[in-house]
Amino acid sequence: MLRKEGQITKEQLDEAVALSKKAGTTLVRALTALDVIEPENIVSFASRQLNLPVISISELMINPETISLVQYDLAKQHMVFPVRVAAKVLTLAMADPTNTDAIEEVHNATQLSIKSVITTEKDIVEAYKKYYKISPEEYQSFFKKIGEESEETGVEIKEIDDIGSLVSEAAEDVEAGDEEEIKDELSADAAPIIKLVNGILTKAIKLKVSDIHIEPYEKSFRVRYRLDGALYVSLNLPLQIKNALVSRLKILASLNIAERRVPQDGRIKLRLGKKQAVDFRVSCLPTLFGESMVLRILDKSNLNVDLGKLGFSPENFAKFNKAIKNPFGLVLVTGPTGSGKTTTLYSAVNALNNVDNKILTAEDPVEFNFAGINQVLVRNEVGMTFAAALKAFLRQDPEIILVGEIRDAETAEIAIKAAMTGHLVFSTLHTNDCPSTVGRIIDIGIPGYMVSSALTMILSQRLMRRICAECKEADPAWDVERDRKKLIEMGFFEDDLKDLKIMKGKGCPACQGKGYKGRVAAYELMEVNESIKQAITAQLPEDQLRKVAMKEGMRTLRQDALSKVRAGITTLDEALKHTVHVKEALPQYLLTPDELTFENGDMIIKEGNTDTTFYQLIQGSLVIKKAGAVVAEISQPGEYFGEMSALMNKPRNATIISKGKSRVKAFPGDKLRETLENYPEIAYKVITSCLFRLNSADRKLAEMAKKLAALQVKPVAGA
Known part of the structure; x- marks a missing residue:
């Protein structure tokens, strides 16, 4: 408007705009700093154009209660000053009356309607000095040249x-x-x-x-x-x-x-x-x-987003790097709040952040922003949930998606479907370790076969304090020979104890006398290979899945933590505090049962036989027959069957036949009672499978009875 009215030239306006952007200040301040136009002339011009009155605060008596309505920091931020209140309307003196953000923020802070009036910045600063009692240094800061001001934003x-x-x-x-x-x-x-x-x-x-x-x-x-x-x-x-x-x-x-x-x-x-x-x-x-x-x-x-500095062992680093380089799949990072999950995820997506990849993230909150990554703030109150963001992401043609947290079935289902349709998806869960993460997703409501198809890797982690390098010394509380038995019970192997020195920090000025400086992560990484996929599909119990994963090369959190104790990076106390030792929990007959394959029509159990083996379905579908009639089906992977004979010590009361090709696991019947008494997770699944099958059979028998009743011929009257 000033240029159109001939008050300034186009060149002067362009110079002022460039200066205001560089210094992060208002256009009005830039114009006055360049001596292009006097502040009074700007005020007079704005008054005519906007039809707003001009005032001089120095000529007014301001009520202290009015001053208290607007905090100094808010007034300073927008160069405004509260003048008077009448009939729930606050008269606000402004150096820039076109600043709608200022009007909105003052309205939100006071819950009053705002009436704008115009004055010079100098008049407002003098009012700050008189009424807000600002310090001389603060007062002088308003009159610094724009070039002397910091280019950063914030207080x-x-x-x-x-x-x-x-x-x-x-x-x-x-x-x-x-x-x-x-x-x-x-x-x-x-x-x-x-x-x-x-x-x-x-x-x-x-x-x-x-x-x-x-x-x-x-x-x-x-x-x-x-x-x-x-x-x-x-x-x-x-x-x-x-x-x-x-x-x-x-x-x-x-x-x-x-x-x-x-x-x-x-x-x-x-x-x-x-x-x-x-x-x-x-x-x-x-x-x-x-x-x-x-x-x-x-x-x-x-913030450290260098994958090479996260503290991975060489083996885990190679596996993690391989997983995040896959073109599709679901990568989960798990652990409690404050375990470094966000840093790990940021490091992963930052390593993939290049012009070839479209990366979208949904976060609550967005902790750090990165150039080249489109980050979305989740706001549940307006309907922008993780699930809603994921749905929108799939229409944005991304290669890589990061979901801050999987909290419900809807988010889990969309994330898994995205991973199965050509997207690389990263997310987190609040679980204790890798095997329990699988159970958590299945408990949310996602079928095991979908989980196994989508998952490529699960990483569980904890943060431990790092020993201060300036005051590191041997910990006299531990003697390897004296405490050998205790150390093995904690998770060390015999070979680990050779030349083992347990270290601690003595405490020095560099670490504030605490003996620790910085943190290091312990990791448990489960790479989802074919064996793990089969175990997930079969919905093996958590302990059994852990055994399979360890057999495939997974090192537990405790094992990784103890490796950092051996390396003198952290203390034994920190390793014990943040991880647990998982002992052998399943007997051999449950850990490695026989696996049997059946073709269509093959009989697995015959009615009347006295064998007591019980089974678990891995793949395929089975039918249950009584007296030659189909009374139920078994089709859910992980479902147990054939347990009644062992429980009741009676002959088989039904025949079970393979419907198509099927695979099952066979367990010794004489161990069933021991299993039910000592392994509640398996006992729960055995009992629920049995109850579900009995209910299904009862319904089938009831339907058959109704059909038979309907077919009966009613007797002729008088016969």
């Missing part, structure tokens, strides 16, 4: 070394204040609180912690950091500043500071210096003694 903070003095300063401010005000809260905009919050955040970034916990209790208020997976107390704070400190964090996260009854989630963007940009994911939870806050630090500079 800028500086490193603070002496947090203790800030705590004392905040406490002194509280003690000097009015007693009634102390019971309420210290102002969140008070300089000591701002400095204290900045100190807590910068210290966390400097120490490379993953989470900050702000925790109020009845008689205490503390800050804890999670470093390398372990929580420790960083600060004990005066109880009376808790409301002010929490309010300050809520302001930074754009949360409603007046709402203290329901949980809230937000995000903080900070700049530490001119180069380091850090995000915080904020969760606020009302508790009995105040609001508990947890801040997850998302520092991309600390």
Whole structure:
């Protein structure tokens, strides 16, 4: 509009636009910085064009209650100032009245209608100084040249070394204040609180912690950091500043500071210096003694997405690399919250991120963004669920899909179908290990044959603390010869004990005296080859599937963790804390039963025979006959049959014949009772198979009885 009215030239406008984009500032500030036009002329022109009044804040008396409606950070962000409130309408002085985002955010914060008026930036800054009591340094920062401003976005903070003095300063401010005000809260905009919050955040970034916990209790208020997976107390704070400190964090996260009854989630963007940009994911939870806050630090500079640095053994690295290079299939990464699943998935898709691949991700939340990858934020409240995102992805012609988590049957079914139709799909599950993951998917409602067809690999992982390299030493608590039996019970093999040295960290300044610095992962990788596919299709029990996988080369989480103990990377305590030792759980007759193949019409069980072998269907279909009539069918892989003779110690009461080609496993009948008593997972499947078959047979017999009754000839009356 300024150019059309002849106020500026096209060249001046282009220069101002380029400067505003480079500096991340408004076009108005760029124009005034270039001395293209006076601020007063811009205000006058905007007033005429938009039909808005011009005011001078310095000539007005502003009610303090009006000031309190708009927090300083929000006002500063959009260069606005609250002038007056009347009839639920807030008059808002603006340097740029076309900034609709500012109007919307102030409306959301105040729940008032907004009436815009225009003034200069200088007038607004003078109002900040007078009413918000900003510091001289803050005041001067508004008058820096645009070129001096940081190009990063977000609130800028500086490193603070002496947090203790800030705590004392905040406490002194509280003690000097009015007693009634102390019971309420210290102002969140008070300089000591701002400095204290900045100190807590910068210290966390400097120490490379993953989470900050702000925790109020009845008689205490503390800050804890999670470093390398372990929580420790960083600060004990005066109880009376808790409301002010929490309010300050809520302001930074754009949360409603007046709402203290329901949980809230937000995000903080900070700049530490001119180069380091850090995000915080904020969760606020009302508790009995105040609001508990947890801040997850998302520092991309600390993110390691190099597959070669994830801590895989050479064998596991080769298998993982092979699985992610497949053109299609489902790759699952499992483990509890905080076990590094997201980092592993990001590393995998980042390794595949090139111009030849279309990559789509559905995440809740999107923790880090990557160039070349289309990332979608899952928002259940508007219907953008994982399942909905997956359905949309299939219409976007992708090669690679990442689903943050499989939570329900619908998501699982779509993911598996996508993997079976030419897409490489990555996802996660919250399960304990690889074999239990298969059972979890089947329990969700996906047939075993579909799971075996889609799955290419399952990776289960845990994060353990890494021994500090600066203070590593032998752990005197362990003596290999003395503790040989105990070590073997923990999962070591005899060969592992040769030249074994168990290490620990003594504690030094480099590791804050903790003996640990950084983390390393323990992995359990199950490559889904033909043997594993057959085991999944047959729905083998978890223990049996584990045995098959170990036979095919899978190393358990405990075994991988102990290998890192042997290498001096982590401590034995960490390995024992994060993994479990899986002992031999199944007897040989259940682990390696005989497998029999039958052709169409072959008799597997004959009515009247006295043998007691019981069976499990692997593949195919069978029919059950009584007195020559078909009474039921067996068609579900994994279903048991033939157990009644062993249970009742009676001859066979039915004949079972192969319908087409079939494969079954045969188990000794004299071991059935032992199986039912000692192996509940198998017992459950045997009993449910039996009950299902009896119900099916009863229905068939009832139908046959009805047909026979209908065919009977009624007697003639009087005969």
